[in-house]
Amino acid sequence: MLDILNKINAFLWGAPSLILLFGTGIFLTIILKGLQFKKLGYAFKLAFTKDKEDADAEGDVSNFKALMTSLAGMIGNGNIAGVATGITLGGPGAIFWMWIAGLLGMATKYAEALLAQVYRVKNEKGEYSSGPMYYIERGLGKNWKPLGAAFAIFAAIAALGTGNGVQSNTIADVMSNSFHVPGWITGILLVILTGLIIFGGIKRISNVAGFFVPIMAILYIGGSLIIIFLNIDQIIPAFGLIFEHAFTPVSAAGGFVGVTVSQAIQHGVSKGIFSNEAGLGTVALIAGNAKTSHPVKQGLVAMTGTFIVTIIVCTMTGLVLIFTGFWDPSGGLLSGVTHDASLDGGALTSAAFASTLGVVGEYIVSLSVIFFGFSTIFGWYVYGSKCFEYLFGLKYISIYGVLYLAATYLGAVLDLKLMWAVADMTNALMIIPNLIGILLLYKVIKRETENFFANPIEKRQRAA
Template identity: 35%
Template sequence: MEFLKTLFGYIDALTWGWALIPILVVFGVFITIMSGFVQIEFFGRMFRVLSGRNQNNDPNAISAREALLVSVGGRVGGGNIAGVAVAITLGGPGAVFWMWCIALVGMATSLVECTLAQVYKRKDGEHSFRGGPADYIRRGLGHQYNWLAIVYAICLLAAFGLGFNAFQGNTVAGAVQDSLGLDRMITGAFLTIVTGFVIFGGIKRIAKAADVVVPIMAVGYLGLALIAILINIQEIPSVIARIVSSAFGYEEAIAGGMGAAIAQGLRRGLFSNEAGLGSAPNVAATALVRHPVSQGVTQAFSVFIDTIVICSCTAFLILLGDVYTPGAEGIDGVVLTQQSLASHFGEWSRYALTLAILLFAFSSIIYNVYLGENALAAMTDSKMALNGLRVLILGLVFMGAAAPSATAVFFFSDPMMGVLALVNLVAILMLFPTAMRVVNDFRAQLKAGVARPIFDPAKFPDLDLDREAWDPARWK
């Protein structure tokens, strides 16, 4: 065991320690510039997914809106509540500014990776689709890279399908025990039963669950944050000025100054919005849309919601409260967010935050389960293996909730996510010209007056596409 811990410690140091974050930032800036600031160009179109106008004409298929809510439910989690608090504690208010910056460039990265996932998706039954980085590696780069797709799938299954689900169960049980005094076993059993009901219904039931849970948790949490902001509206300009000045070292809030603010902001932002990590494209591929870029734009919007909206609300809750003290030690993570919320609304708000954590964690679990299933599908199509994985995941959720120390065995999760991200970045870098061909096709149709562009695979005869998945006649 010690050998494995040492090995994965080295992998973690080689990825998250010094290489991965700069690569993700540089690559995000590269995509932003080379794509002509595509996230800004299509920003107005992102909000269309919230209306019924953007829905598909097959009620049995996953819509763009449902895919958005599943991915938002996965991205929004502990990083938005505890992670932001840690970033501010270790990096000062300036960390929030750099979190915003990485979200803006991450929107372009997410748009490209999710567009590729849509391009190379394949039909998986009469009304469903499946795809993701494993598919665009195989179909886009060629079957000689099948080994790379397998490496990706193993890392996705280990990190998201197994490890992170145990951690989510642990987070929920801990929050409920601390605020309500409920035994971990009870919380674990309840969470496991509800999760089992959802995941054994497949991606459609997962999407339906997200369609209910995500709006409730987002609106509820954002509602409290907005009330706190409105109560302290006169202080907003000074808080924003404090964030900006701290970001550039003009206000030395902590040891490390500007460097600590940049490091914490970028790290927490990337962990939260997952842009470039190769997880969200698995969900993006499930949607039935007219053009791959439509879902790319939708997933860029998911990054915006996660970081620019929800993480910012947590940051303002903390910075507008009277609990956070620059440079102080002893209060960080979810405790800082809880105490800040209580400073605005009173002790009852701790229970509201516990409910938010429960919903955030549940939506993350069902998202992670699908990622694990998609990873398994890249290696085998065995139904027995799929059901075995679901049972294993339910066991891990319960174990993580019931036994706090049990999550220590999942030390491999972060290193595996680091390898996952590097594999994905290599793939989208190699496939970037293909992605831009598809983006330019979308642009050309918009310029020609087509309000809702349709992807025609006949325009791309050199690409290994599933013609059934992309049948233009469906939209006529």
């Protein structure tokens, strides 16, 4: 079964899906005239300051809390383990292609959040519900409902795996290795804490995210900046390696097997997408809850999340691995320090931090993995529950909550190779209906954007 799923995933995450994701980002960048570059400063202003126009807008949470909830789902162990895997398999040049995936993904994230606002609905509790299934059904018509339902099914399953079970499994490993806490105890603690948060509704989840996300970002980025500062003389050579090997192969040396340009592109783009979730449609599942006076505003706020995750957090991880030489068992091109070739993923990043900061560095990564993993668990609950609500109605949502908590515990105590494979498959399958919806609704995205920037607030009219 595992072999079959791995073969399916190799196809789903192969060239066709990467071309679809990459192509959608390029298409949206063109029709939006490079909005993610021209309006980035304004987007950050909207995300981190209060806008008077939004004070009386309809919604459940502020732009900031919607962004933090989205980041809670995005900033995860992919930013630690995923980047380490990407750079060891794709060389320093993979970071450049992560940047490209992130910059193009910003346009996709913008489109997802904008459509979420345009086509959101109110549920029986008076809270907003949104997501690709709503903009597919309401934007394209009832005949497209099966496509929307397909997205909801894939996302609800993916949340149990990618956003929950595999995260609790990673947390349990760290708790066992760093703090000698048995997996079953970690599982019970995670179930209790997760239950207290998710059964409090979207407002409690967003409040916790608003508290957790800044702390974990400061912890991890702070540790990364210390290492970067201690290696300040290596910044230019490090960026030189990144740009050089984005377009030229890395030769085999020592324990490093060598990397082609195509491998750098493949691993950079795929890990960039894994880190920022652009194209998966997850941001649309929370963006509709934001209080905003125009859909374009939430689109702009949402795209800052991709910038933060890929351009900032992933770059920090990549630079630490290059500075310390831990991307290459032979010591890398900037360092003569060798390391255990069996290390990979999060363990490799942890060792890189520890090589400069000692045990403090190891604990920074360990605590980051715990915080990142836990925030991802409750962030993805929002995604999964919204999809379950769409499929079965709000009155059955507690059933999903119980399933989610069960997956949390099982993830902490079981071997999850099969769950990883299923989660990877459903993640890939989420992309297809979502991007079909976005591409078919591109005129709405374009009109809403042009309307917002062409007219003052009193003259803006909804294009949809």
